[in-house]
Amino acid sequence: MSQITQDQDEHLVKPEELPPGVDLRPHVYDGIQEYDQRLPNWWLWSLYIFIIGYGVFWLAYYQFGMFQDDEARLAGRMQAISVRQAAELESLLAELDSDALWRMSRNSQFVASGKVIYTEKCVACHAADLSSRMGEVQLPGVPLNGREWIYCMLDGSTPVDAVTADPMKIFGLIHNGSPDPTKGMQAWGQDLGPRRVAEVTAYVLSYHDAPPLEAEPDDTSP
Ligand code: HEC
Known part of the structure; x- marks a missing residue:
């Protein structure tokens, strides 16, 4: 796969050109290289918060019936009115x-x-x-x-x-x-x-x- 032509090779980044702490994975596909970096904390925390938030939302919406849509809320109110x-x-x-x-x-x-x-x-x-x-x-x-x-x-x-x-x-x-x-x-x-x-x-x-x-x-x- 990694048939690098002479022309492409000139454009490839060499590991020694990178700033310290920045790594490259060894493969090259179609002249494209891939960083091997840990995702930044802000990105990871956004993901974790979203996953936790979705769990909370799933519980509240599907299990406890909070945040009903207008139609369900209206039906509930109408039901309450007719009971009253x-x-x-x-x-x-x-x-x-x-x-x-x-x-x-x-x-x-x-x-x-x-x-x-x-x-x-x-x-x-x-x-x-x-x-x-x-x-x-x-x-x-x-x-x-x-x-x-x-x-x-x-x-x-x-x-x-x-x-x-x-x-x-x-x-x-x-x-x-x-x-x-x-x-x-x-x-x-x-x-x-x-x-x-x-x-x-x-x-x-x-x-x-x-x-x-x-x-x-x-x-x-x-
Ligand atoms: C859309 C027109 C309309 C509206 C509005 C309306 N009515 Fe009527 N009402 C009628 C008609 C027509 C009849 C006759 C029904 C029949 O013959 O079965 C009637 C019959 C009645 C009767 C029975 C009369 C009898 O001779 O036994 C009463 C009492 C009555 N209406 C009161 C009201 C009151 C009070 C309201 C308002 C809350 C009201 N109506 C609103 C059309 C209407």
């Missing part, structure tokens, strides 16, 4: 009934919060006055201020009765959406969470006559 919402729904439903919702609908604070949600999420289809009409134009929703309901009629109620709305049915319908998903009334539970669904239910109910409500339990009485 389910717990919130459970505790809210434990104390939520028609009376509680009617009472919320007579409470200006709940109604005001419900109005904010309604204005943001529902107005486009049900209109600001709940009539689902804007002037002459029929909006995609159905009226929520009338005495007739598709899904939320109080059982046994006829339009001549004073009260036709069933608050828990309204809550359930807003939370879970229309039983017919092609109609365009989506489930809002995921987006709003149960407390805000209750608030917007109270806002809708504030347009309706309430049944006579039992006085609120008065915990200040002895």
Whole structure:
């Protein structure tokens, strides 16, 4: 292999020309010589640090699940939110009934919060006055201020009765959406969470006559 021509030979470095401590390996390939040097410390330490660092990273990333990518982090957060919402729904439903919702609908604070949600999420289809009409134009929703309901009629109620709305049915319908998903009334539970669904239910109910409500339990009485 090391057929060195006369011409190449003149260009080869001779060991005695090198500074002390710099060695050459004995072979020459195609006129190329090779140093025989220990790698510099900075180079070796970079390599060692990288190897150790990679080991630490491998453990942290693959074994302990740190440094997740955005998608995994997002999925984890969404999972946490739905777990929290389910717990919130459970505790809210434990104390939520028609009376509680009617009472919320007579409470200006709940109604005001419900109005904010309604204005943001529902107005486009049900209109600001709940009539689902804007002037002459029929909006995609159905009226929520009338005495007739598709899904939320109080059982046994006829339009001549004073009260036709069933608050828990309204809550359930807003939370879970229309039983017919092609109609365009989506489930809002995921987006709003149960407390805000209750608030917007109270806002809708504030347009309706309430049944006579039992006085609120008065915990200040002895
Ligand atoms: C994209 C349009 C759209 C939006 C936005 C929308 N709705 Fe609806 N909503 C509808 C339609 C359409 C129906 C009728 C569904 C059916 O017939 O199955 C409906 C039905 C309802 C009903 C049942 C009415 C009944 O007669 O039983 C309630 C209550 C209701 N919506 C409340 C809300 C609230 C509260 C919001 C906002 C959080 C909202 N909707 C947002 C389109 C919409």
